[in-house]
Amino acid sequence: MxxxxxxxxxxxxxxxxxxxxxxxxxxxxxxxxxxxxxxxxxxxxxxxxxxxxxxxxxxxxxxxxxxxxxxxxxxxxxxxxxxxxxxxxxxxxxxxxxxxxxxxxxxxxxxxxxxxxxxxxxxxxxxxxxxxxxxxxxxxxxxxxxxxxxxxxxxEPEQLEESLLPTMQELNAYLEVMANQSAVRSIYRPIAEAAWYQWLAQVVTSGGSLREQARLTAELQQKLDLLxxxxxxxxxxxxxxxxxxxxxxxxxxxxxxxxxxxxxxxxxxxxxxxxxxxxxxxxxxxxxxxxxxxxxxxxxxxxxxxxxxxxxxxxxxxxxxxxxxxxxxxxxxxxxxxxxxxxxxxxxxxxxxxxxxxxxxxxxxxxxxxxxxxxxxxxxxxxxxxxxxxxxxxxxxxxxxxxxNSQRYHYSYRGDDLDSVTIVSEDETDPTIFKLYITKGCQLCKETTLLYNLTADPYQTEAIGPETPTFNQVVEDMRANLFAVPTVPSQLADFWRVMPLPPLFPWAQAAAYRAGVDPAGPAYLYSFLEADVVFAQEPGSDERAGGAASELDPSLPTFYRLAHREVPV
Missing domain, CATH: 3.40.720.10 (Alkaline Phosphatase, subunit A)
Incomplete structure (x- = not known):
């Protein structure tokens, strides 16, 4: 050997x-x-x-x-x-x-x-x-x-309030023009930015949580995120x-x-x-x-x-x-x-x-x-x-x-708060893996703490009762080893960090946007998928070559044979 x-x-x-x-x-x-x-x-x-x-x-x-x-x-x-x-x-x-x-x-x-x-x-x-x-x-x-x-x-975008629709449609129109008409791009940018900020101002004053406000941007996903x-x-x-x-x-x-x-x-x-x-x-x-x-x-x-x-x-x-x-x-x-x-x-x-x-x-x-x-x-x-x-x-x-691995404690957080801890028992010959769920506001309280034996119950179907010696032993072990990770405020709580902003838009590359196309449509996808077909047929090939439509494998779906044509640019 x-x-x-x-x-x-x-x-x-x-x-x-x-x-x-x-x-x-x-x-x-x-x-x-x-x-x-x-x-x-x-x-x-x-x-x-x-x-x-x-x-x-x-x-x-x-x-x-x-x-x-x-x-x-x-x-x-x-x-x-x-x-x-x-x-x-x-x-x-x-x-x-x-x-x-x-x-x-x-x-x-x-x-x-x-x-x-x-x-x-x-x-x-x-x-x-x-x-x-x-x-x-x-x-x-x-x-x-x-x-x-x-x-x-x-x-699917959220249903917009009546007051938000005009500004959204206006911003959408300005971005379309900028993508398609290079001659007026420099003229329309400040107008588009003004409409964008007006739209954000309306969103921030529309009420609701930040999560609800953030979902309103789905109307512009294709222009703002699909890059x-x-x-x-x-x-x-x-x-x-x-x-x-x-x-x-x-x-x-x-x-x-x-x-x-x-x-x-x-x-x-x-x-x-x-x-x-x-x-x-x-x-x-x-x-x-x-x-x-x-x-x-x-x-x-x-x-x-x-x-x-x-x-x-x-x-x-x-x-x-x-x-x-x-x-x-x-x-x-x-x-x-x-x-x-x-x-x-x-x-x-x-x-x-x-x-x-x-x-x-x-x-x-x-x-x-x-x-x-x-x-x-x-x-x-x-x-x-x-x-x-x-x-x-x-x-x-x-x-x-x-x-x-000698590490006994693995922590999982839900936001700023400890959600659960995976714990390995100290028995070196036959260690048991436990999962302990910690309730916010009452850490390790018997009434709200859940404990599972992942070694015997990996799908967490039956909690270990708080009256058992195992529960008390694991909870006391955890109480003695709780670890506070240094925490800074979440960036994701700030409206102006979460929402799409005009200065971050690639204005200089607006011409790259293909207006009026379906990104999942056959013609637009084919420049990617043609290579995938060839690669799948010849697993050892590193070439991005394509053949005439007649040379494609006839067993391939009609999608490919219909899409084998020039992609609009």
């Missing part, structure tokens, strides 16, 4: 982040899932499966920030707000990940890595103007970016999430190839748009699962993960690369539902580093907060650059030695 090759001095790093995927929806966690996921299974089987991986918050924005920084989102104000909104809602709002916060991309870039972010960003974009891009990937350690600042699906961006330039506007899998994936694969040619270590963060709600499966993959649209999207995610692994293997880089896969959120979307309505902080998680780590399973809880310290530990670089307190802990030693 051939001996395992020595690990490279500086390994590459590939971060694969899914959107809203549950553990039970992947066959490496649940063999009975109705849609097997062989490629994600391959990643788990070749690496370290994190059986109980957790997130520290209940929203994607907060958890994306946590996984990038190794810090609780309450430290920089990206926690959901009880008085405001749950997450960043608009590309053109001021809320976002502060520049002062270090990310793993910052550390690796300073350590000589090429860095790229692809896919959904979700952590804000600008502060004073589109061009400053203060919250963008380019200001958080990434050399390049191709993807969407915010992954948005067109939703596909390359670095800081708008590449496609509006976009449709459906069919975008391949174009963004292609960028990531090309980055891997160019990094090998350059002979430099690289960091790739690829944030999948799957499994978005509503699902974003390309038309020719709809129905593949035979279950529902959600599982169709899970299968497309699995296919894309397989392409990344295949590409690393083909380029002989897989043994020299740390691959991490996780989900940013758990939206309890499984079919059929197996959980109660209690919040569940568990998400899929796995590391693979074939050059150094042997396949095994970590059973004790871990967290997405552990990613940054683990990467720094594995590559042996960047620790000296850390100037902030981390809330995660490196998993490198337990993964290397096939041991277990």
């Amino acid at each position: 051939m001996a395992r090759a020595a690990a490279p001095a500086i390994p590459n790093v590939v971060i694969l982040l899914a959107n809203n995927v549950r553990t039970d929806d992947l066959s490496c966690y649940n063999p009975d899932t109705p849609a097997p996921t062989p490629n994600i299974d391959r990643l788990a089987a070749g690496g370290v499966l994190l059986r109980h991986h957790t997130v520290p918050a209940l929203t994607p924005t907060a958890n994306r920030a946590a996984h990038l920084t190794g810090q609780m989102p309450t430290r920089y104000g990206l926690q959901e707000s009880e008085q405001g909104v749950r997450q960043i809602l608009h590309t053109l709002s001021r809320a976002g990940l502060p520049n002062s916060t270090l990310t793993y991309a910052d550390l690796l870039k300073k350590s000589g890595y090429r860095t790229k972010a692809a896919g959904g960003w979700e952590l804000g974009w600008a502060c004073e103007s589109w061009a400053d891009a203060c919250h963008s990937p380019l200001k958080h350690g990434f050399d390049s970016f191709h993807g969407v600042p915010l992954s948005v699906s067109i939703s 596909l961006v390359r670095d800081d330039a708008v590449a496609r506007w509006p976009y449709s999430l459906q069919g975008m899998t391949l174009p963004i994936l292609f960028e990531s694969l090309e980055f891997i190839k160019s990094s090998k040619r350059a002979g430099k270590p690289f960091l790739l963060q690829h944030s999948f748009l799957h499994v978005h709600d509503p699902p974003v499966t390309a038309p020719h993959r709809v129905g593949n699962s035979g279950v529902n649209a959600y599982y169709d999207s899970v299968l497309e995610l699995d296919w894309a993960v397989g392409r990344v692994l295949d590409h690393l293997e083909e380029l002989e880089l897989l043994d020299d690369t740390i691959v991490y896969f996780a989900s940013d959120f758990n939206d309890l979307m499984s079919y059929p539902p197996k959980t109660s309505n209690i919040t569940d902080a568990r998400v899929p998680g796995m590391f693979m580093y074939r050059g150094l780590m042997k396949p095994h399973v970590l059973h004790r809880p871990t967290s997405v907060l552990d990613l940054l310290p683990t990467v720094v530990d594995v590559i042996g670089k960047g620790a000296e650059l850390l100037s902030m307190e981390l809330d995660g802990r490196s998993l490198f030693f337990p993964m290397l030695t096939q041991g277990e």
